[in-house]
Every structure is written in C-alpha cells, then in structure tokens.
Amino acid sequence: MAFGPYFLLASLEGLVTAAVLALTALGLSLVFGVMRVVNVAHGEFFMLGAVLAWAVSTAFAGHPSVGFVAALFVAPLVVGGAALLSERLVLRRLGYDPEATIVATIGMLYIIQQLALTFYGADARPVQAPFNVRIQLPWFGYSGYKLFVIVAAIVLILAAWFVLTRTKIGLVMRATQYDRETAQAFGIPVDRVYAGVFALGAMLAAVAAVLIVPIQQAHYLMGRDPLLLSFIVVIIGGLGSLRGTVIAALLIGLSDGIISVFFSPTLAKMLATGLVAMVLVFRPQGLFGVPAR
Amino acid sequence: MADVLTLSAVDAYYGEVQVLRGFDLSLAKGEVLCLLGRNGAGKTTALKAIMGLVAVRGGTIMKDGTDLSKLAPHEVPKAGVAYVPQGRRLFSELTVAENLEIGLMARGKGRVTREAVLDLFPVLRERLSQRSGTLSGGEQQMLAMARALCIEPDVLLLDEPTEGLMPSMIARIRETVAGLRERGVSTILVEQRVDAVLSLADRVAFIENGQNRETVDVEKVRADPAYVHRYVGVG
Incomplete structure (x- = not known):
C-alpha cells in the first residue's frame, strides 16, 4: 500500500482512539475541573461500563444491536449510580479534600476491580458489534462500526458542549468550578x-467503554490504560476545559495511531509523556486551562 | 424601627480557630450599618457567618423568624440575603450576562429584575457579552453589586466595596447604597474608609477581637473622633 492510503488508515485508527479517549478524559476533566478531585478510580468506571456492556448484551437474545443499544443506556446508568453512591459514601465525608480523595479513589479503584474479578472473572470477553458493515474505500475496506464510534463520540461531545455552555445546568457547573x-x-x-458531576464523569467513561468493547474485549484490568491516557489528556488540555480535552485527545489519539503505525507504539508513548512534562513545566494549568481560585 | 436581622452571641470558626466570640448585632429595616475595626477584627467573618460560609457553632442569626445559622449556605440567599464579597469574587471566566444569571437563579428572579438592575448600572448593559474578568475595576464592582441585587435582597452585605476604586466610582457606589436605603433595603457595610462610613452609615458597629464592642449612631461618631481613633487607630 502506498504512503497516502497507509497514512489515512493510521489516521482513522488514531481517530477511533481519540474519540474514545476524548469521552473518557472529558469525564475525568469535569470531575477534576469542577470538584478538584483527582479520581484515580476513573479507569475502573470505564472498566465497569465495559463489563456491564458484556453482561447486558449477552442477556439479550436475537440481533446484537438490541443488546448493544440496551447496554448503551443501562451500563452508563448503573455506573452513574455506583459513582453517585461512592460520592455520597466516600468523597463527601472527606469534604472533597484534594489529598484525601486521591487516597480514597485509589481504594475505590481496588474495590471496583476486585468486585469485577469476583463477579465477572478474569477472562477477556468479546461483545458483538451492533452491525458488521465494511465501508469500501478505493484503497482498503474499513469497519463501519469504527466510523460509527467516531461519529457517536462527536455527537456526545457536542451534546456535552451544549449542556456546559448553553444551559443553566452547565452555567451552575462552570460557576462552581470557578469559585x-x-x-x-x-x-x-x-x-x-x-454529586451530579461525579456521576456524569463516570457515565462518560462508561459510554466510551460501551462503544469500544466491540473493538476491544471487556476485561477486569482494562481500566489502567484509559486512566493513564486520560490523565495525559487532562494535563495537556487543561483542568475542566472541554476544548482543551478534545484537542489534547485528538493530539494523543492521532499521534498514537500514526506514530505507532509508521514507527513504534513505544515512541508514541514517549512523545506523549514528553509533551506532558513540557506542559507541566511551562504551562501547569494546561494549554487551555484556567488557574483555580 | 423593627430589626430585619439579629445576630445573638454568635461563635464562628475558621477550621478550629475561633474568630467571632459571642458576637451580637442588630440591623433595622432600611438601615445602613457599618462595621469598623482593625484588620483581623472579624468584620469579614461576621458577613461570612451570616452567609453560612464559615462554621457557626454557637448563637443565632435570626431573619424573619428563621435562624440562618441552621440553613445550608446555598439556602441563605433564598432567605433574601445577598453578599458582595471582598475583592468582588466575580466568576471571571463567565460573561457579564452569565454572572447576572447566577444572581437571578439564586431566588428564581427573571427578566423584570434583570432590567431593573441594569437600569441601576446602565454601563453593564453594553457589556453583557463581555467576559467579566476583562472589565475595569469599577465595572467589576458594579457587576458584583448588580449580581447581588438580582436576588432582590432585603438585606445586603457589602465587604469593602470601594477598595481600590477611583473617587468617581466610589461616589457611584455610595449613591447606589443610598438609593437602596430609600427602597427599604438594609445594608451591612464593611469599610476601611472612615469618610465613606461617616457619609453613608446610619449606625456604626465597632468590632474588636471578634466581638461587637459597641454600636453607636453615626452622629455620635462624627461628633467624637475618639471612637474611630480607639477602634481603628486613625482619626
């Protein structure tokens, strides 16, 4: 395959990564930005979304799309409920103290992970894509479902942008964030x-997970990479900045896709880490972040 | 005149540090009451205690039969108390219109209130879509007051509203407070500028070591500069 189509394929793969990453990181960024809570358990809400997607989709017989659509609604709602519960039982009791909540969310990480291991098991399990359509481009065929993931993430991010910038709920969230x-x-x-922001953040991670499980398998340890990459995105994009999160996710996702294909995945990770270090040194609030009061 | 707000034996804390000790204060309807005292005397803490922003562990803060100290902080503005904090504390990343909207939402007010407030501060009408952090100091203070007035309060708490402003702007703030008094709004004003206090206040409460030492009519303070000298160290 010539360079052009090869580059296009790498970019499409990068866009899928960026789409899922943007949704996951947006959840982390909202929690970080509004509550000043570093939610180390965010990746586990992602994992919980994936595991629940498997559970819900396998509970439905018939066409895979039925189970998938059900999972798309049920998994985020259950994960949001779990987040709400943990916010009430843990974070609120700690007065949202930035240091204490880091330790507490590390504890939550292990509790959720071990619960998943106990009730779901150690196996990686596939979830069937809701449809199997191959889009035939002049140079290669590409998964229609992966394109759907990109479009769905764009729609969800636009919805989040609308809520944050054009509704009273969003205004209240932003005011709370600033002071x-x-x-x-x-x-x-x-x-x-x-409480609402913590639940919403977890739900965004869960939606991202439901979208990705037909591509990756659901596994009880699958929360680690999304957590790490989300932190990278939030640090680069800036605390609580939707625009920064999306741009940083695109940057990380695309570079991961392209550099991994043309050079090596290790180099992609090294560059991302280097970028985080540069941002922390020269612009600690992130490229689009606002210093907190 | 009937009191609209009464603080009785209030003990208030920042964390474990007690700042107000048996603090008493009463505010009459339509009155401008100034709190005077040295830095750290507890003036700002008194306002924050009324707003529920510091822990009140003793005493009562009564307004219209409700003990404000028993309410959650976000319920205090619904009781008709508005606060203009020291340093304005605008939501600087939000626009002027959004800052006003926050004030309106606090007590479910709408367009009529917003227009009435903008009539008081016409310059803000031209700046509605501007980010509030980019306004001049005077305009920011106007917005801070406008945002508070969107609550349609009957008690207004002002913490050093003239701090760092030009004389023309200070005069404008004074006019506004005087106008609010005409409309029956009661104001507690924390102010360092003695001239502003003497020109605006009906009564002056002298605060020292977290207590209200005495509350006197402003005429007595004007007649006897020793008051100011004793409690503030100037005059």
Whole structure:
C-alpha cells in the first residue's frame, strides 16, 4: 500500500482512539475541573461500563444491536449510580479534600476491580458489534462500526458542549468550578453539583467503554490504560476545559495511531509523556486551562 | 424601627480557630450599618457567618423568624440575603450576562429584575457579552453589586466595596447604597474608609477581637473622633 492510503488508515485508527479517549478524559476533566478531585478510580468506571456492556448484551437474545443499544443506556446508568453512591459514601465525608480523595479513589479503584474479578472473572470477553458493515474505500475496506464510534463520540461531545455552555445546568457547573464559595453564596447547592458531576464523569467513561468493547474485549484490568491516557489528556488540555480535552485527545489519539503505525507504539508513548512534562513545566494549568481560585 | 436581622452571641470558626466570640448585632429595616475595626477584627467573618460560609457553632442569626445559622449556605440567599464579597469574587471566566444569571437563579428572579438592575448600572448593559474578568475595576464592582441585587435582597452585605476604586466610582457606589436605603433595603457595610462610613452609615458597629464592642449612631461618631481613633487607630 502506498504512503497516502497507509497514512489515512493510521489516521482513522488514531481517530477511533481519540474519540474514545476524548469521552473518557472529558469525564475525568469535569470531575477534576469542577470538584478538584483527582479520581484515580476513573479507569475502573470505564472498566465497569465495559463489563456491564458484556453482561447486558449477552442477556439479550436475537440481533446484537438490541443488546448493544440496551447496554448503551443501562451500563452508563448503573455506573452513574455506583459513582453517585461512592460520592455520597466516600468523597463527601472527606469534604472533597484534594489529598484525601486521591487516597480514597485509589481504594475505590481496588474495590471496583476486585468486585469485577469476583463477579465477572478474569477472562477477556468479546461483545458483538451492533452491525458488521465494511465501508469500501478505493484503497482498503474499513469497519463501519469504527466510523460509527467516531461519529457517536462527536455527537456526545457536542451534546456535552451544549449542556456546559448553553444551559443553566452547565452555567451552575462552570460557576462552581470557578469559585465554590461564591457559588454557594448565590444559592448553588455545591454538594449536589459535585454529586451530579461525579456521576456524569463516570457515565462518560462508561459510554466510551460501551462503544469500544466491540473493538476491544471487556476485561477486569482494562481500566489502567484509559486512566493513564486520560490523565495525559487532562494535563495537556487543561483542568475542566472541554476544548482543551478534545484537542489534547485528538493530539494523543492521532499521534498514537500514526506514530505507532509508521514507527513504534513505544515512541508514541514517549512523545506523549514528553509533551506532558513540557506542559507541566511551562504551562501547569494546561494549554487551555484556567488557574483555580 | 423593627430589626430585619439579629445576630445573638454568635461563635464562628475558621477550621478550629475561633474568630467571632459571642458576637451580637442588630440591623433595622432600611438601615445602613457599618462595621469598623482593625484588620483581623472579624468584620469579614461576621458577613461570612451570616452567609453560612464559615462554621457557626454557637448563637443565632435570626431573619424573619428563621435562624440562618441552621440553613445550608446555598439556602441563605433564598432567605433574601445577598453578599458582595471582598475583592468582588466575580466568576471571571463567565460573561457579564452569565454572572447576572447566577444572581437571578439564586431566588428564581427573571427578566423584570434583570432590567431593573441594569437600569441601576446602565454601563453593564453594553457589556453583557463581555467576559467579566476583562472589565475595569469599577465595572467589576458594579457587576458584583448588580449580581447581588438580582436576588432582590432585603438585606445586603457589602465587604469593602470601594477598595481600590477611583473617587468617581466610589461616589457611584455610595449613591447606589443610598438609593437602596430609600427602597427599604438594609445594608451591612464593611469599610476601611472612615469618610465613606461617616457619609453613608446610619449606625456604626465597632468590632474588636471578634466581638461587637459597641454600636453607636453615626452622629455620635462624627461628633467624637475618639471612637474611630480607639477602634481603628486613625482619626
């Protein structure tokens, strides 16, 4: 295959990675930005979404699309509920203290992981894609489902952008993000906002996981890579910045796809880590972040 | 005149540090009450205690039969108390319109309130889509007051509203507070500028070591500069 089509294929693969990463990282970024909580368990909400997607999709007989659509709704709702519960039981009791919540979410990580191991098992399990369509390009054929993942992520990110910038809920979230105390002085129930944001962040990770399980298999240890990459994206993009998150996810996803294909996956990881180091040194609030008050 | 707000024996804390000790204060309807005292005396803490932004572990803060100290912080503005914090504390990344919207949402007010507030500060009408962090200092203070007035409060808490402003802007703030008094809004004003206090206040409460030492009519303070000298160290 000539360079051009090869590059196109690598870019498409990178875009799929970027799409899922953007959704996952957006969840982490929202929690980080609004609550100042470093949610180390974020990857486990991703894993939980994938595991639940397998459970829900296998519970439905018939066409795979039925189970997949059910998983697309059920998995994020259950994961959101679990996040809400953990916010009430753990984070709220710690007063959202930035240091204490890091330790607490590490604990949550292991609890969720071990629960998944106990009830789901150690096997990696596939989820059938809702449809098997191959888009035939002049140079190669490409998975229609992967293109669907890219489009679905774009739609969800646009929806998140609309909610954050054009609705009262989004305004309340942004006000809480910029100044918690003043937000309270203007009638914003910060505790409830935090609970909602934590659940929403986990739900975004779960949706991303449901979208990816027909491509990758569901496994109880699958939360580690998304967590690491999400942190990289959030650091580069900036705390709580939707625009920064999307741009950083594109940067990391595309470079991962392209550099991995033409050079090596290790070089892609090295460059991403180098970029994080540069951002931390020269612009700690991230490329599009705002210093917190 | 009937009191709209009464603080009785309030003990308030920052973490484990007690700042207010048996703090008493009463505010009459339509009154401008100034809190005067040295830095660290507890003036700002008194306002934050009313707003529920610091821990109140003793005493009561009564307004219209409700003890504000028993409410969650976000419920205090719904009781008709608005706060303009020191340093304005605007949501600087939000636009002027969005900052006003936050104020309106606090007590479910709408377009009529917004227009009335913008009539008080017409310059903000031209800046609605501007990010509030890019406004001048005076405009930011106007927005901070406008945002608070969107609550349609009957008690307004102002923490050093003239800090760092040009004389013309200070005069504008004074006019606004005087206008609010005419409309029956009661104001507690924390102010370092003695001239501003003397020109605006009905009564002055002298705060020292977390307590209200005495509250006196402003005429007495004007007549006897020793008051200011004793509690603030100037005059």
